Every structure is written in structure tokens, then in C-alpha cells.
């Protein structure tokens with residue numbers, strides 16, 4: 757069986773670090789007072805920045821953030837256990853060349869450093885549907901509703917990993933942590 761797994765806010769907690777680093781960046785680089793509205797849905801609104809500031813911030817800091825994003829609880833043990841049980845593990849990330857010098861290497865180095873066992877990494881994806889179909893993915897896990905929607909429409913089983921912004925989404929089976937992923941797989945796929 758084949759499992760396709762997103763990186764950011766599925767295997768690692770990227771968003772929390774983005775906010776932490778943006779707060780610091782606003783105070784130290786831009787001379788501001790940090791996060792303006794922590795509950796704002798849109799990032800520039802949260803920071804009180806002009807739209808173009810987001811691009812500059814990502815160009816300056818996204819590489820550092822993705823390199824240092826902390827692993828989510830249970831991710832290593834559950835993914836490695838699935839790998840040991842014969843699941844093929846595909847890492848399917850939307851990470852782009854735009855703000856990262858080498859998204860593949862960045863992702864590979866992070867996974868190796870965190871001792872996660874996988875079979876293949878895809879970066880620079882579009883909707884992720886092509887990678888899932890071409891590699892015969894049975895189960896796909898992502899925190900982004902649009903990716904779940906696209907992959908699900910190809911008839912592939914999906915799990916939506918809860919993040920700070922997707923609480924309203926009701927169309928997909930939801931998991932809050934990696935232990936729930938493991939329970940779901942045990943129940944539905946026997947392992």
C-alpha cells in the first residue's frame with residue numbers, strides 16, 4: 757500500500773514557527789511592534805503588513821523556517837512503523853523554488869535529520885493529484901483543504917490533518933494527530 761503525506765503542518769509544525777519568526781522580524785528588522793492580530797485569517801492582516809511585505813519576508817526567512825520547523829508529536833514513530841509494516845511512504849510537498857534555493861534538498865535533509873523513513877520525495881507540486889495517481893497512492897494526508905479536495909476527487913482516500921485554519925472543513929475525515937492516523941489505518945487497512 758502507498759501513502760502520500762504532506763510536509764508543512766502535517767509532518768512538521770511550520771505555521772507556528774512562521775508566526776514566531778514574523779513577530780521577531782517585524783520587531784527587529786522592520787521596527788514594528790510584532791503580531792498585530794493573532795486571530796486574523798490572512799497572514800499580512802495578522803502582521804499588519806502590506807501585501808508585498810509577505811514576499812520579502814518569505815524570501816528572507818522561509819528557508820530558515822522550513823529548515824527549523826519542529827516535528828509533530830508521533831510523526832516519526834507512526835511513519836516509521838508504517839514503513840516497517842510495508843507501506844510505501846511518499847512525501848508530497850507544495851514547497852516551491854520561489855523562496856527556497858533547493859526545496860528537494862531542504863526537505864530531504866530535514867527528513868534525514870529527523871530520522872523519518874520514506875521512499876520518495878516530491879516537491880514543487882501542483883494540486884498533488886498527478887503524483888498520487890501516477891504513484892498509485894491509496895491514502896493521502898494533508899492539512900490543506902484544496903489538496904484534499906483535488907486528490908479526493910480522483911477517488912483516493914484522504915485524511916485532513918487539523919491545522920489552525922481548517923476547523924470549519926467538514927467534507928473529509930479529520931485527524932488531529934499522528935496517533936489518530938495510525939488508528940485509522942489499523943481499522944481501515946489492517947495495518
Ligand SMILES: [Mg+2]
Nearest residue numbers: 762764765899
Ligand atoms: Mg501543508
